Amino acid sequence: MKRFFRFLLKIIFWFVVSTVAVVMLYKFVPVPITPLMVIRSFEQSENNIPKAWKHDWVALNAIALPMQKAVICTEDQNFLKHTGFDLKAIEKAFENNKKGKRVRGGSTISQQTAKNVFLWPERSWLRKGLEAYFTFLIELCWSKERILEVYLNSIEMGNGIYGAEAAAQFWFKKSALKLTNYEAAAIAAILPNPRQYKANPASAYIEKRKAWIVRQMKFLGTLQFENDKK
Numbered sequence: 001m002k003r004f005f006r007f008l009l010k011i012i013f014w015f016v017v018s019t020v021a022v023v024m025l026y027k028f029v030p031v032p033i034t035p036l037m038v039i040r041s042f043e044q045s046e047n048n049i050p051k052a053w054k055h056d057w058v059a060l061n062a063i064a065l066p067m068q069k070a071v072i073c074t075e076d077q078n079f080l081k082h083t084g085f086d087l088k089a090i091e092k093a094f095e096n097n098k099k100g101k102r103v104r105g106g107s108t109i110s111q112q113t114a115k116n117v118f119l120w121p122e123r124s125w126l127r128k129g130l131e132a133y134f135t136f137l138i139e140l141c142w143s144k145e146r147i148l149e150v151y152l153n154s155i156e157m158g159n160g161i162y163g164a165e166a167a168a169q170f171w172f173k174k175s176a177l178k179l180t181n182y183e184a185a186a187i188a189a190i191l192p193n194p195r196q197y198k199a200n201p202a203s204a205y206i207e208k209r210k211a212w213i214v215r216q217m218k219f220l221g222t223l224q225f226e227n228d229k230k
Contacts, residue, residue, distance in 0.1 A: 024141060064180075
């Protein structure tokens with residue numbers, strides 16, 4: 001039993017050391033690839049679908065502020081206030097799920113970033129536990145600005161389209177820095193299911209979501225990042 005516990009402690013120790021090291025590395029360097037990108041690539045091969053993999057990393061200041069605000073308004077309006085977990089959103093999602101309503105989960109941008117960069121998309125208690133662990137780490141080690149930067153460069157924004165720059169080029173034939181309010185809102189509007197919805201041309205449903213997102217962006221006001229740079 002002593003040998004077993006020593007072995008277990010070693011595993012835990014090296015897991016913590018290695019994960020902290022990777023999190024600290026990604027604090028400074030671009031994330032070149034995510035597990036989801038690899039999984040999608042294998043899915044395309046298995047289903048004989050033409051491979052699509054567009055991913056162009058850019059700095060946060062090369063992504064238009066409307067794009068930054070649009071994802072905050074759609075995905076996590078308390079992003080700048082919480083420490084990784086929005087307990088009210090989680091409680092609301094839990095209550096609605098109990099009633100049988102089809103709603104999105106209460107995951108924050110921080111949680112989604114942890115899942116996208118370090119984990120796999122399958123739902124399980126193990127993955128949720130690891131997601132909580134990595135969320136805690138990135139909130140501890142990264143700034144909110146860095147979390148948003150990694151999120152906007154790694155999230156799936158179309159079939160084989162990852163990150164705001166690739167999405168802007170694919171949907172609107174322009175750089176992410178040049179996105180308008182409505183173009184940014186269109187990309188943010190498809191995030192619930194980016195492989196099913198289209199940002200351009202937008203369906204009636206996406207048009208309604210775009211209008212709602214733009215209104216929310218006006219209410220959101222100035223991001224703290226903007227104040228820090230003044």
